[in-house]
Amino acid sequence: MGVGVVIRDHIGNCLVACNQLLDEVTTSEIAEALVVRSALTLARDEGLDKIILASDCLSVVQRVNSSTRDRSLVGVVVEDIKAMAASMSSVTALAVALNMERLVVLLVGFLLVLDKAADGSPWSFWPPGGDPGGCLSWRVMVEANNAKNWRTVPxxxxxxxxxxxxxxxxxxxxxxxxxxxxxxxxxxxxxxxxxxxxxxxxxxxxxxxxxxxxxxxxxxxxxxxxxxxxxxxxxxxxxxxxxxxxxxxxxxxxxxxxxxxxxxxxxxxxxxxxxxxxxxxxxxxxxxxxxxxxxxxxxxxxxxxxxxxxxxxxxxxxxxxxxxxxxxxxxxxxxxxxxxxxxxxxxx
Missing domain, CATH: 3.40.50.1000 (HAD superfamily/HAD-like)
Structure with missing residues (x-):
């Protein structure tokens, strides 16, 4: 199984990326936990210690965020992640949805990283497509000051x-x-x-x-x-x-x-x-x-x-x-x- 990690700064510029082959991985949850551990290892090696981990595997995110010791099959990897996170200034794990459009963009973007940009400059990407859920329209309303007194993002x-x-x-x-x-x-x-x-x-x-x-x-x-x-x-x-x-x-x-x-x-x-x-x-x-x-x-x-x-x-x-x-x-x-x-x- 091949997996990859992409690290971006707070405005979306790609800082570093890597790929890895995982042998004899029995479940997708273990694979995701191994990727999270690889991401933290890469961040540490790059001198980064204020990290937001984004994963579409909710169970891994919940395990990483749990304060109790994880004794499940994936627990050894999860405890490694927690120990590494404790040595950093700030690590937050978030569960995010990954639809097919974003998956395609992530794969294309990751291939570009592996191929290396000719000029070595940072790059960024944005998911193409329409406006599912009307969210682009909502954002335009916010910026135009037509949406008022909202307390949270819908x-x-x-x-x-x-x-x-x-x-x-x-x-x-x-x-x-x-x-x-x-x-x-x-x-x-x-x-x-x-x-x-x-x-x-x-x-x-x-x-x-x-x-x-x-x-x-x-x-x-x-x-x-x-x-x-x-x-x-x-x-x-x-x-x-x-x-x-x-x-x-x-x-x-x-x-x-x-x-x-x-x-x-x-x-x-x-x-x-x-x-x-x-x-x-x-x-x-x-x-x-x-x-x-x-x-x-x-x-x-x-x-x-x-x-x-x-x-x-x-x-x-x-x-x-x-x-x-x-x-x-x-x-x-x-x-x-x-x-x-x-x-x-x-x-x-």
Whole structure:
């Protein structure tokens, strides 16, 4: 039996892949467990220790996630997986559906990896086909702000959003938005030498990605305590295209303010550390939700901050970038608004 492993980063770029022949494997569950163990071994050998394992074998995922010792036929392999996972910073096992279209794309993509790209550059893929379940249409409604006040990704679309965010299309969409932002910024040089031309960037899923957290929770409802625990780890990866935007704005002479709805008292220090580690060093100010703004909507909070920057501090907001429409609505929004995609959650 031949099996394969593909490791991707958080925006879908292929990092490394391998294949393996398994002899005398008696069940598909054992085969899947051996593949999971191979995936973790490959990740460890590549120096990766924050891992999301995606498998279409629900029983293996449940065994790996179980806190009890597995004494089944596949238990020896499962316990090896658990021991290896315990030595890494973060390992999350998820069960995902694998339909025929995705299987074909995975097989073709894996053959391309084995053949090796001529230029050695990272590549990504996206499942072709129609719109089963209307999930593409739902995502378009979200981005157009026609779908409001939804608490979770619709159950039939969880797999679709998982694939969209992880298999490359999201990265391409954010990259296209980043190209438009940098082109506009290049055409709008600072108006004077007073240092008051500014941009406002949201933080969560505009600068820092929370994709690993939401994938692990299957894009379920917002849990303040769980999100606080995740954010406190300061482990959110930076979104590469937005790191490029940030550096372009700073190089162009603009002031850059990072505006976040995170609680300043609880998450201020870890958010600042996370931003610096993710490539957002040198911003002019990180503005977070202070005690006086707790309980207020994102629109009210961010409008108030922008109004203060303009009316009290004399800044000119030349551009405003966010992943939620509530980042871009209200008062003093700026000369130009840019929405980056996010079908994972809705912030009113």
């Amino acid at each position: 159950a039939p679309c969880v797999g679709y959003v998982w694939a969209y965010m992880s298999w490359g299309q999201y990265g391409r969409d954010v990259g296209t938005a980043a190209d438009e932002i940098t082109a506009y910024a290049a055409s709008q040089a600072p108006a004077g030498e007073d240092g008051r031309d500014a941009w406002v960037l949201d933080v969560d899923d505009t600068c820092l990605s929370n994709l690993p957290y939401y994938q692990a929770r299957q894009f379920g409802p917002y849990d303040p305590a769980a999100f606080k625990a995740w954010a406190s780890r300061a482990a959110c990866p930076g979104i590469p295209a937005m790191v490029r935007v940030f550096r372009t704005l700073k190089a162009g002479g603009f002031r850059v303010f990072l505006l976040s709805g995170r609680d300043e008292e609880a998450l201020g220090a870890c958010t600042a550390a996370n931003l610096a580690a993710a490539g957002f060093a040198g911003y002019d100010r990180l503005i977070m939700r202070s005690a006086g703004y707790r309980g207020q909507s994102s629109v009210v909070f961010k409008s108030s901050v922008r109004r203060r920057l303009i009316e009290e501090e004399g800044y000119r907001i030349r551009g405003n970038v966010g992943d939620q429409w509530s980042d871009l609505q209200g008062d003093c929004t700026g000369d130009r608004l840019f929405k980056v995609p996010n079908p994972m959650y809705f912030v009113p």
